[in-house]
Amino acid sequence: MRRLEARSLRDRLAAMVIAIAVAMAIAAGGWRVLDAAWAESAPGLDGATRLGAEAVGRALSGQIEHALALGIPLDKLVRVEDYLKSVVASAPQVDAVALLDEAGRPIFTTREGVAGLTFPVNGGGQRATLVLSTESPFLNAATVRLEILLGATALLGGMIAFLIASLFLEMHLAPARARLALALARAARGDFAVAIPTTGRGRTTAAFRALARRIEPVHVAARHIADGIATVRAIDFDGSLSKRLDPLLATVAATRGLADIDPGETPRSTVPSPAAIATRVLLLVSLYAGAWPLLANFAIDRGTDMIPAPWRPVTPLFAEAVAVVLGMLICRSIAPSASRVAAALGTALTALAFTAVFWCRSYDLFVALRAAAGLGLGVALTPLLRDPRLTAHPRGLVALIGLTGLVIGPLFGGLVAEAIGRRGTFALLGIALLAIAPRAAAMPAAAAGDTALRLNFPAQAGRLLQLLSLMTLAALVLVIVPSGPGFDNYAVGAGLIVAAGLGLVVAPATLPPVFAGLLVGVAGALWLSAAGAVLPEAWRWPVSSMLIGIGVGSLLKWQAAGLFRHGRSAIAGLALGAVVAPVATIPGFAAMSIMLPLGVLLAGVSMLARGRRNP
Structure with a gap:
């Protein structure tokens, strides 16, 4: 047993080394490209910045000269400092401004130590100097943003490499080694019939x-x-x-x-290995989740006047969830011999629905396309998830789906949307889904339907706990973040979804369920008015997203064994999460404050469900 554990640890370390090497290679290559672009474009952009700052300096010095020509002493000018601050705020080429007297002493300044372009000011027999510190509105802000996106891209590449290496080492190489060891052991006993x-x-x-x-x-x-x-x-x-x-x-x-x-x-x-099945599931989930940072944004922009803006994302998401359940029911009635064809057709339908969004101009059509995508997903994914070898380790499967659906997929979609826009991202994801349609076909497998509903109260509480957990996650990922900080900034929205996803992946299953529910409540409490002085808004978003990810992830892993037996209940939780997400905005609270009552509910239900802990 120790030898197997040591070998598994070596495999994971090898996957980590591969992931770090890929991430470093992407980061180094991107940094070299960014550095070369900086060196090539800096002179021209600096020249344009200097010309803009000179125009501002000449206009500003002319206004001060006019005031001095009227006989107003230099040190008696009224509200000059406020005016200079407004100039700095409105002129992106100007970083700071200072007005110096004839001896070089600062009379008015927006900050200490201003240096840069100088403009003489002469009027009414008085002499002064206007000093402007320049700032490139293109290089500085854009470079910081590009560096952040480069880091996110390197992180994405490293995670994909880790996922591929882990699947290969643990699900392909390790069974091959086990088969070889078995053959050698039997051969040593004189049995060569292997x-x-x-x-x-x-x-x-x-x-x-x-x-x-x-x-x-x-x-x-x-x-x-x-x-x-x-x-x-x-x-x-x-x-x-x-x-x-x-x-x-x-x-x-x-x-x-x-x-x-x-x-x-x-x-x-001819029987696919667990690695092949897992790869198909994770690839399908990651590509489908690539659109999650964009759905609320696109729905709000296409929205109708009949639905308020905060509720516009709800209709397509609800239609999508209902269609997924319908696809699962259809797939359940299909004969095992036809499940491979059904899975391929479902993936193709999802791909076509994604691609058609590129030409979508109306809200009604967008709702129909999302319903078609959900129907295809339900048909394509159900046979794969019902493979008994795949669901033999439900906690690991929860972590893998969280890694692909909440980290890799949204991060990829957000980065691509920053580069080519929303419509191009939908089209690219559709083309990728269409390309994997043949590989996403499920092998026929005997799988039972959903487990019958048990009548004891702890079992019902466990189902309710799964429902509430997925409601919380869906409200954050599908509505609150995309329609909030991620509305105009896809990379930021994807980053917050990634924060929740990483929290879900690393969340321990041994965390007390009541404490996990309270973590969600704390994330909502951070958005009450009294908490604004404790934590700035810029930090509240990632902190609350991470807390929700950890809390929900721990609860889902705690109830993982039943999660994949009740697929329709899971989809219902996602749909209800989209519905309740805007509720907090009705009385005027921040949307994230809905997590406070959800967290209290999770803590209460987890106390009732603690008697039925799934292994």
Whole structure:
């Protein structure tokens, strides 16, 4: 057991090393490109900034000269400092302004130590100097933003690399090593009847081939034995030879079937591995979630006058959730032999619905397209999630879906939207979904329907706890963040969703459920008016998002075993979350303050559900 744990730890460390290397490579390459762009564009932009600042300085010095020409003493000018501050605020090329007397002493200044362009001021026999400190409105702000986006891109690349490496090492390489160890152990006991796969590449496959070559002489000997046995039995008319032969054959009875085995020609299995199933699920979820930072923004812009702006995202999200449930019901009634085709068609329908948003101009059409996307997702995802090997480790699956659906997908969508806009992002995600449609096809698998509803009260409380947890997560990710700080800044919205996703991934399942619910309540309490002095708004968003992610993640992992058995209840929770998200805005509170009553409900229900903890 210790050897297996050490090997798993080595695999994870190897995945981390690969992820860090990929992230550093992306960061280094992007930094070199950014540095080269800075060096090439800085002279021209600095020249444009200087010309703009000179125009502001000449206009400002002319106004001061006019005032001095009227006979007003320099130190008696009224409200000059306030006027200079308004100039700095309105002119992006100007960082600070100072007015100096003839001796160089500051009379009026917007900050200490102003240096830069100087403009002489002469009027009414008085002399002064106007000093402007310049600031490039293009380079400084844009460069900081590009650096943040570059860091987010490096983080995204590293997480994708970690996910791919982990899936390969833990779900492909580790089972291959286990098969090789089993074959060697059986061979050591004299049992060579194990069919060893020799297709593929790499060190493991090479070891399989080497083992097959060593077993080949045993197969040849087995064929000779089989031929000899057939000859003896053909001439054994009275059975006397068989009586002598059977005791001799008893020692090699376990390898008697070797004559029918042809090493090196073992056909590749047609059953997909857990790694293949998990890859299809996570790829589909991540691409679908790439649109989450954009949905509320797009719905509000396309909105109708019949629906208030805070509630406009609700209708397409609710229609989408209902369509997902309908897709799950349709998939449940499909024969297992047709589930592969249904999954491919569902993925294609989702892809076409995403791509069609590029030409969408009306709110009604957007609602219809989101419903079509949800229907396709329900049909495509249900057969995959019902694979018993995939749901054998529900807590790990919750973390993986959280990583792809709340971190990788939204971060990718937000970065792409910053580069090519909302419509282009929907089209790109649709094309990517269409490209994976053949790979997203589910293999036929026997899977039972949803578990029957239990009648004991703790079981009902557990279902309610899952519902409330997903409501909280959906309200934050689908409505509050995209229609709030992420409305005009897709990267910021994606970053806040990522904060919640990382909180969900790292949340421990051992966290007391009552405390996890209170974390959500604390995130809502941060948005009450009295909390404004404790934590600035710029920090409240990431802190509250992280708290919600940790609290909801711990609760979902605590109830993970039942989460995938009640798919329709999970989708209902997401739909209700979108509905309740704008409720706090009706009495005038901040939208995030809805988390306070939700957190109290989560804490109360978790106390009722603690008697039924899923393993």
